[in-house]
Amino acid sequence: MELETLAHLPDVPTELPRQDQGAFSVELQKDLEEVKVLLEKATRKRVRDALTAEKSKIETEVKNKTQQKSPRKAELLDNEKPAAVVAPITTGYTVKVSNYGWDQSDKFVKIYITLTGVQQVPMENVQVHFTERSFDLLVKNLNGKNYSMIVNNLLKPISVEGSSKKVKTDTVIILCRKKAENTRWDYLTQVEKECKEKEKPSYDTETDPSEGLMNVLKKIYEDGDDDMKRTINKAWVQSREKQAKGETEF
Numbered sequence: 001m002e003l004e005t006l007a008h009l010p011d012v013p014t015e016l017p018r019q020d021q022g023a024f025s026v027e028l029q030k031d032l033e034e035v036k037v038l039l040e041k042a043t044r045k046r047v048r049d050a051l052t053a054e055k056s057k058i059e060t061e062v063k064n065k066t067q068q069k070s071p072r073k074a075e076l077l078d079n080e081k082p083a084a085v086v087a088p089i090t091t092g093y094t095v096k097v098s099n100y101g102w103d104q105s106d107k108f109v110k111i112y113i114t115l116t117g118v119q120q121v122p123m124e125n126v127q128v129h130f131t132e133r134s135f136d137l138l139v140k141n142l143n144g145k146n147y148s149m150i151v152n153n154l155l156k157p158i159s160v161e162g163s164s165k166k167v168k169t170d171t172v173i174i175l176c177r178k179k180a181e182n183t184r185w186d187y188l189t190q191v192e193k194e195c196k197e198k199e200k201p202s203y204d205t206e207t208d209p210s211e212g213l214m215n216v217l218k219k220i221y222e223d224g225d226d227d228m229k230r231t232i233n234k235a236w237v238q239s240r241e242k243q244a245k246g247e248t249e250f
Helices: 002-007 018-041 045-080 190-199 209-223 226-244
Strands: 094-096 101-104 108-114 126-131 134-142 145-151 158-168 171-178
Touching: 018 045, 126 158, 126 171, 134 158, 134 171
Parallel strands: 094 145
Antiparallel strands: 101 108, 108 171, 126 134, 134 145, 158 171
């Protein structure tokens, strides 16, 4: 009777709606357990063979259902993964900044750099590195470009720890903390100082004052236009003529 009952069991459908697959897997497990119990009690070879075949069949179905669940689980895991991080847009070339303004207080030398829209970039994109006699500014990814400004050979030492930056609308302000407070900087850099001093007329107080005056006139003559040169030549000739006559203007 047991064999006939097993032989007339209806075929199990190979595909069920997704919502019924969980319940069907539970039923398969129950069938498998019951077949195992019957197999332990069976004594006749024909019955045991039939039960063993049914046991293998159910075990195969359980295995198949387990494999069908695994891809679904993997699919769910994939859907739960966070969206890929989009790499930031790479910036273009670097622009060297040369225009700036500066002033000073008793404690700080302040450098003003105009960069349109700089207040819109992340604060970490505005970087300043200080040394005792220099600073360099780098603004990353501003309107698709990088902006760089390097100032070396500051006129006097600064405090690295006390120096900082500020970002205002369209402006970056570099605050260089003076190492010696209440001292005046006539120039921002040592190079600027040397260039300005070269342009000044040189007066040697230990030499004849007239020699210093001649040096000034010589420089004016060399740098002047044709009218200036004619005027200086005329004044020179008149001065020589007066000297020859023993006259003096002083």
